[in-house]
Every structure is written in structure tokens, then in C-alpha cells.
Amino acid sequence: MELRDYFADILRSIAFLSRFSVPARVFAGHDGSLSQTVRAFPAAGVLILVPSALSLLLLMELGADPMLAAIVALAIQTVTTGALHEDGLADSADGLFGGRDRDHALEIMKDSRIGSYGTVALILGFGLRAAAIAAIAHDLPPTSVALALLAIGSLSRMMMVWHWSSLPSARAKGVAANAGMPEKPAFRMAILVGTTLFAILLWPVTSIATMALVLGLASLAAAGFTAHVSGKLGGHTGDTIGATQQICEAVALAALATSI
Template sequence: MNVRDYAGDVARAVGFLSRIPVPQRFFADHDGRMTRVAGAFPLAGVVIAIPPALAFWMLLALHADPMLAALIALAIQAVVTGLLHEDGLCDTADGLGGGRDREHALSIMRDSRIGTYGAAALIFSFGLRAAALAAIARGLPPAAAALCIPAAGALSRGGLVWHWFALPSARSDGVAAAAGKPDEAAVQVAIVSAGLLSAFLLWPAFPLPPVVAGLLVTAVCSQLATIQVRRRLSGHTGDTLGATQQICEIAALCTLAMAV
């Protein structure tokens, strides 16, 4: 894969994972499958995180309260992504929390209504990420704190790709099934790029141990989510991909917050 192909994959990944407008020419001859494009997810995660990271940096530079700045940054991120991953987290929490068995859980996950488990998961997701970002902002200069957002974006998309690759599709239809499954080369690119991008972004502010800890904790959380989904659903869905991304992003930010 050359640089031009990878740049095209990044553009398609940004279009798939967010509401950022992407020129139609990137999709003109594309079949919609993410088999190779998944390798560009970590870099796409960095691109998607630029608006909330810039807002977080500017607010902190203007001496805004760290928690206020964190919540505004997360709100901007929600607008940019269209709450794609948060929706998956809610549906997965409702399905795994309320499902009697595999089929019942999958049925619940198809329901667009949010239940108690999903509401609690959403509250904890925003609460934990906001608290972690506020803690990071209190211990680091504004620019360094802001770089934690794209670093977590890269790591969490790498965890998403691993979850996607490690499990078969739980359904014959749905977004994840239609998009295909990442091939081995794409997974390798995603994992390596997630580690390198996050290390590059975090290195100016963090010594090596916290950076390594963030990588390891994110990897462990992705694997634990995969094990649980395999046990309950025997495969992934688009919702479990989003849930894995959220779990990994929370894990990465909380690990960094504890290291400040």
C-alpha cells in the first residue's frame, strides 16, 4: 500500500467514523467495505479529535475551569462524531445487561430506545472522560493536555479494529457485516499506527512509563471487551465496535490522568 492509497483510506475512514464532510471522489470507486480502510482508523481518530482538542487547548489557555473545558470539548467531539460510538455503547450495555440469552440481547440492541443500562453507560462514559481530562488539564500545560484527546482517539480506534478482527459477525446483516472484516494487514497497520501516533503525541508531556501504561491498559480493555462479547454474543456487531472504542478511550484517558 502506497502513501496515496493510505491517504484515501484515511479520508474514507474519517467519512465512516464522523460527520466531517469528505469529498465524494474518495468514494466514487469504493465498494463500501472496510477490509483495508480499517488500517487507517487510528489516524482518522486523530483527525476527528482535532476540533475538540483545539477547543480544549483554547479554553484552558483562556483560564477556563478544567471541568468546563473538558465538557465543552466532549460536546464538540459528540457533534463531530454524531455520537456514533456512544450509540453503540448504549445499545451494547442494554443488550448485555438486559438480554436473557444471545438472541434476546441482539434483539434489544436493535431497539433504538435507550434503557437503564444504556443510560447509565452513557453517563459514566461522559463523566469519566470529563473527569480524566480535567485532571490532566490541572497537571499539564494547555497544549500538552489537549494532545491527550487525539492520542486517546488513535488508541481507541486501534482497540476497535482489534475487536472487529478478533470476532466473526454476530449477524448476517447490519453495518459491521456490510462493511466486511479487516484483513490481517489492516489490523497490523492499525495496531502499529495507534501505538506510534499516541506515543508521538504523548511523548512531549509524559515520561515513558505512563505512555507504555496507556498502551497496555487500552490493549487489555479491548481484549476484555472482546472476551465478554464473544461469551455473550459469539460475534461482533456495529454496536460492540462502538462500545469497544468508548471503553478504550475511557481507559486511555483515565490511565493518563492517574499519571499526571
């Protein structure tokens, strides 16, 4: 693997996972597939979360209430990602819990309108993450909280690749199907980079035992959600990949908040 190619995949990942603009030259000669690009998702997750982490750091240094700082940080994160993963969470909740069967669930998930299950999922998702970040900010210094956000940003995007690799595509056509399945070397690289970045960024923040707990609970959340999706849909969609990120981020933040 050439380092230059990996950096190009980071930029492609940022373009796919956020609203940030990247140089057009990184897409020159690229076929649009994400089969190899996914190896850079964890590294891109750290970079995408930098504005959110910096806003949290600044507000805390200025003496803002932890809950206010947490909500602003989440708002900035949502804007920078274009609510990409939140949309996946809402659509997945509507389809998985509102669909009578596989085909009905997939039909619901294609509908741009949001239903009751999706609304509740978004409220609970934002509420849980905000409360967890505020709790972490209450117990840790500003720099440590910012590092924790970056660490979990990497971890949750690593889990997206795990979910994506674990199931076939539920649709013959769609965002995930058109993007292709992650290649085995890309999957292994995503796991290696995601775990390494998570450990490096969280090392100054907490103990090894807490890091293991956060990683373990996030992994269980991803595995449980993947099993549910497999039973309901028989495969992944772009929405379930995004929902995986949201679920793992919320679980990881809650685990950290209750263990520090």
C-alpha cells in the same frame, strides 16, 4: 501500499466515523467495504479529534475551569462524531446486560430506544471522561492536554479494529457484517500506525512508563470487553465496535489522569 491510497482510506474513515464531509471522488470505484479502510482508523481518529482538542486548548489558555473545558471538548467531540460510538456503548450495555440470551441481546441492541443500562453507561462514560480530562488539564499545560486527547483518539480507534478483527460477525446482516472483516495487512497497519501516533503524540506529555501503563490498561479493557462480548454474543456487532472505542478512551484517560 501507495501513499495516495492510504490518504484516500483516511478520508473514507473520516466519513464513516464522523459527520465531516469528504470529497465524493474518494468513493469513486469503491465497493463500500471497510476491510482495507480500517487501516486508517487511527490516523482518522487524530484528525477527527482536532476540533475537540483545539477547543480545550483555547479554553484553557483563556483561563476556563478545567471541568468546563473538558465538558465542552467532549460536547464538540460528540457532535463531530454524531454520537456514533456513544450510541454503540448504550446499545451494547442494554443488550449485554439486559438480554436473557444471545438472540434476546441482539434484538435489544437493534432497538433504537435506550434502556436503563444504556443510560447508566452513557452517564458513567461521559462523567469518567470529563473528570479524567479535567484532572489531566489541572496537572499539564494546555498544549500537552490537547496532544493527549489526540493520542488517545488514535489509540481508542486502533482498539476498535482489534476488537473487530478478534471476533466473527454476530449477525449475518448488519453494519459490521456488510462492511466486512478487516484484512490481515490492514489490521497490522492499524496497529502499527495507532501505536506510533499514540507514542509520538504522548511522548512530549509524559514518561515512557506512563505511556506503557496507558497502552497496557487500554489493551486489557479491550481484551476484557471482547471476551465478554464473545461469551454473550459469539461475535461482534457495529455497536460493540463503537463501545470498544468508548471504553478504551475512558480507561486510557483515567489511566493517564492517575499516573501523571
